[in-house]
Amino acid sequence: MVIKILSSAFNDGEPIPLRYSCEGSDISPPIDWDISESQMLDNGSIALICDDPDALGNTWIHWLIFNLPPETRSLPEMVMPREELENGAMQGSNSWGNIGYSGPCPPSGTHRYYFKVYALDTKLDLPAGTTEGELLKVMEGHVIDEGKIMGTYTRK
Numbered sequence: 001m002v003i004k005i006l007s008s009a010f011n012d013g014e015p016i017p018l019r020y021s022c023e024g025s026d027i028s029p030p031i032d033w034d035i036s037e038s039q040m041l042d043n044g045s046i047a048l049i050c051d052d053p054d055a056l057g058n059t060w061i062h063w064l065i066f067n068l069p070p071e072t073r074s075l076p077e078m079v080m081p082r083e084e085l086e087n088g089a090m091q092g093s094n095s096w097g098n099i100g101y102s103g104p105c106p107p108s109g110t111h112r113y114y115f116k117v118y119a120l121d122t123k124l125d126l127p128a129g130t131t132e133g134e135l136l137k138v139m140e141g142h143v144i145d146e147g148k149i150m151g152t153y154t155r156k
Helices: 132-139
Strands: 004-006 031-034 045-052 060-068 110-120 143-154
Antiparallel strands (some): 004 031, 110 143
């Protein structure tokens, strides 16, 4: 199965509104996903990675969240840049070295931004500030299902 991901802010393959970019309010967009209850284990968790594969040199990481409770089915607009969220989820470091979301900010051209949601069979033993490489390494062998939505952004 594939996790179906939606955002009320943009449709898959369409532009991400200015509000969610470095040129706007630079807040995270609302993200919703649909995971079958039968897929999730009580001791499981959910992770989200937002990245830009069109960045010069390497994929640029915009947002990492992990250890979301297994019953979580959405993230609201404007998730605060805290190491630990109220529900116990942790946020990792983005490519700017910051905790939390940093929006699209391409130097030129149109870039693609993937919001990927992973259903995991366990909670991850990682601290806040974890990098994408560390997160992906620990997730290996624990992904039950995944899905993604992609938005684009061109700097004004």
